[in-house]
Amino acid sequence: MRKFLACLFVLTVVLSLPALAAEKHKGFYVDLSGGFLTQAAGTTVPLVSSDYYTPGTGDIFSTDTVALKALRLNGDLKAGYNWGKWGVEVRGFALAKGNKASTYTNDSGAWMYISIDMAEANGYGLPADDTITATNKDDKAIWGVEANGTYQLTPRIQLYAGPRYMSLSQSFELYGYFDGDYESDVWTAKNKLFGGQVGANVDILGQADDATPGWTLKGHGAFALLSNSVDDDFLGIYTDSEWGEATGSAHKLTPAVDAGLRGAYRLNRLLEFHVSYDLLWVAKVAQAEYQLGSMEYYSDTAMTPVFKSFFLHGIKAGVTLYF
Numbered sequence: 556m557r558k559f560l561a562c563l564f565v566l567t568v569v570l571s572l573p574a575l576a577a578e579k580h581k582g583f584y585v586d587l588s589g590g591f592l593t594q595a596a597g598t599t600v601p602l603v604s605s606d607y608y609t610p611g612t613g614d615i616f617s618t619d620t621v622a623l624k625a626l627r628l629n630g631d632l633k634a635g636y637n638w639g640k641w642g643v644e645v646r647g648f649a650l651a652k653g654n655k656a657s658t659y660t661n662d663s664g665a666w667m668y669i670s671i672d673m674a675e676a677n678g679y680g681l682p683a684d685d686t687i688t689a690t691n692k693d694d695k696a697i698w699g700v701e702a703n704g705t706y707q708l709t710p711r712i713q714l715y716a717g718p719r720y721m722s723l724s725q726s727f728e729l730y731g732y733f734d735g736d737y738e739s740d741v742w743t744a745k746n747k748l749f750g751g752q753v754g755a756n757v758d759i760l761g762q763a764d765d766a767t768p769g770w771t772l773k774g775h776g777a778f779a780l781l782s783n784s785v786d787d788d789f790l791g792i793y794t795d796s797e798w799g800e801a802t803g804s805a806h807k808l809t810p811a812v813d814a815g816l817r818g819a820y821r822l823n824r825l826l827e828f829h830v831s832y833d834l835l836w837v838a839k840v841a842q843a844e845y846q847l848g849s850m851e852y853y854s855d856t857a858m859t860p861v862f863k864s865f866f867l868h869g870i871k872a873g874v875t876l877y878f
Contacts, residue, residue, distance in 0.1 A: 586633040588831070588873025592650055595866040596622035601672040602689065602847060603659075603679075603729070610676035615659045615669065618844045621691035621727070623653035629871065635705070642705040644715070650867070652693040660686045671729065671740075674851040679731065687731040691844045694724040694743065701752065711758040719779050721748045723865070725843035739792045740799075742849070744841040744860065750781035754813070771819045771827075779811040785841040787849055787858045801850060803858030809839035819875075827875040833868065840865035 601613025602620070613620075628651040635644025661667050667681045681687055703717035723746040731738045754777025761771060784806050791799030812835070819829035839862040849858040 581637050581639070583636050583878040584634070584875060585878075586631075586873065586875045588631045588829070588871045590629055590869055590871030590873075591626040592629045592833075592867050592869035592871075593626050594623050594653070595868070596624055597842075597863050597866070600845060600848070602844065603687070604670040604672055604676075605667065607668045607670040607676060607678045610670035610672050613672065615687070616657060616689040620657050621655045621689050621844055623655055623691060623693070625653060625655070626869065627651045627653050629869065631871065631873070637705070640707040642707075643703070644705060645700070645702045647700045648698065650697040652696050654690070654692040656688060656690040658686050658688040660684065671847065671853075673847045673853075674849070677853055680733075681731065682733055685731070685733050687729060690728045690730065692726060694726050695722070697721070697723050703752075703754075708755075711761060713756040714754070715756065715777070716753040717751065719748075719750060719752045719781065721781070721837075722746065723748075723840060727843035727846065736794045738794075739790075740853075741788075741790050742843055742846040743788045744843045744846050745786045746840055747784045748781040748809070748811075748837065748840075749784075750779055752777045752779035752811075752813070754778065767821075768823060769821055771821060773817045773819065774815070775817075776814040777812070779813065781809050781811055781837070783807045783809050783837075783839060783841075783862075785860045785862075787841065787846055787860045789846075789850060789855075789858060791853060799853050801855050801858050803849060803860055805841075805860045805862075807839045807862055809837060809862075811835070811837040825877050827877075828873075829875065830870070830872045832870055835865075835867045837865045839863075 596619050599617050599619040601611050601617050603615040604610045604612045605614050631648045633646040661681045661683055664683055669679050669681050671677045671679050699721035701719040703715040705713055705715045707713050726743040729740045756775045759772040787803040789801040815831050815833035817829050817831035819827050821827045841860045841862055845861045845863050848861045
């Protein structure tokens with residue numbers, strides 16, 4: 556992934572240098588886009604195995620079983636103002652909540668002693684014909700905001716830099732139903748990422764001028780360094796009685812990459828339609844389904860958050876208005 560991003564950046568810069576571009580728009584602009592993004596599953600980790608004495612197989616549930624890989628609706632709004640070579644812009648985005656559940660029924664005809672694959676294997680009794688369900692979900696929509704100052708370095712290359720914030724809150728539940736009784740074990744992870752970024756917008760294929768209708772091709776890429784403040788929680792309930800509780804927190808400095816490629820048609824001086832492929836990669840995020848590894852035993856009262864890389868990508872379409 557890093558090699559791909561580096562090659563993409565070098566290619567867009569090289570392609571952009573030979574030709575001249577249109578004089579940049581001076582004044583206000585608003586960019587509205589939406590589309591569908593998907594989250595890459597990431598490293599597969601065992602969650603629940605069918606035999607307590609041979610844990611770590613994940614043959615009942617693994618992180619891949621409950622990965623939030625479905626396409627989700629995304630909205631993106633950016634507004635800015637350019638004067639001369641300098642400008643300012645603000646941007647916000649939100650990704651709809653995801654939910655993935657999987658149920659296992661003990662149809663072996665006998666009581667099972669299964670393994671909950673935490674940092675140490677923990678036993679879990681599952682009577683014949685009863686079920687255990689794993690549910691992974693976003694508790695809130697994933698969202699973020701940023702504010703940037705911009706500078707037109709060349710006719711085709713615009714630099715930008717500024718602060719960036721992103722929030723991600725998830726939960727993972729194991730729910731067992733046993734002849735009228737139930738057990739609910741819930742792990743939650745809340746991420747608050749704040750830091751700064753630097754990036755560049757590159758015109759790969761420019762227009763003759765700012766008013767003539769025509770096609771454009773643009774790329775953007777930004778590198779961010781974010782401080783991730785994480786809070787983890789565990790709550791165990793058996794038939795309305797709380798029997799286990801643990802908490803943990805951590806701070807991680809994490810790099811991130813935001814990049815994309817956009818094709819557009821400029822209808823006139825005021826209006827542009829566009830389609831793009833965009834991606835967001837963050838190196839260290841506490842995702843709920845991995846937090847079983849933050850505890851050794853159900854009796855723990857403290858947790859050590861587990862971090863994994865987080866990757867979103869997909870297609871968006873929208874419109875830009877110039878004033």
